[in-house]
Amino acid sequence: MSKFVEALDTYKKQMTEKLGMKVDDDLLKAVTKSLGPSIYRKDASKVSCSEKAELERVKKNLLIKKWGMEDSAKLDDAIKEVCQEMGSSNRNKYRAIFYYILVKKFKMEDSYLKK
Numbered sequence: 844m845s846k847f848v849e850a851l852d853t854y855k856k857q858m859t860e861k862l863g864m865k866v867d868d869d870l871l872k873a874v875t876k877s878l879g880p881s882i883y884r885k886d887a888s889k890v891s892c893s894e895k896a897e898l899e900r901v902k903k904n905l906l907i908k909k910w911g912m913e914d915s916a917k918l919d920d921a922i923k924e925v926c927q928e929m930g931s932s933n934r935n936k937y938r939a940i941f942y943y944i945l946v947k948k949f950k951m952e953d954s955y956l957k958k
Contacts (some may be wrong), residue, residue: 850882851875854939862929862940873955874946875939882939890941892926905942910951921948 844852854871858864881887891897901922906912925944929936946952 846883847875850888850939854937854943857935857937858940858943861933867952870946870952870955871939871943874943877955878939878942882937888938890926890936890938892929892931892936898922898926901941901945905945906949910949910954912949921945924948 851872854875855866855868858866858871875882878888890901898919902914902918906918906921907914912918922945925941925948926936928944929941946955
């Protein structure tokens with residue numbers, strides 16, 4: 844089994860078992876693939892909700908730069924909601940899952956799933 848498939852399995856398991864989410868396998872795969880080699884680096888593969896600079900990076904690099912959104916309190920609120928949704932006791936807030944939830948929240952599936 845490849846490292847990529849192992850990572851997908853880990854994410855899907857956490858999403859279904861710990862977070863109680865239904866998973867769109869194609870979307871999860873596309874979001875994970877878009878993260879490139881960062882999913883293999885322990886630190887880069889996770890989002891730290893306790894680090895303000897990390898959350899600011901998510902907002903600037905994903906929401907503003909990649910998705911072209913306007914900087915607003917709405918973006919900060921959405922990021923905080925994802926942190927809460929993933930749970931404060933969850934030490935493994937995987938970036939792929941974090942981004943997946945943001946994709947769903949902002950209805951950006953089309954930017955990952957080319958039809």
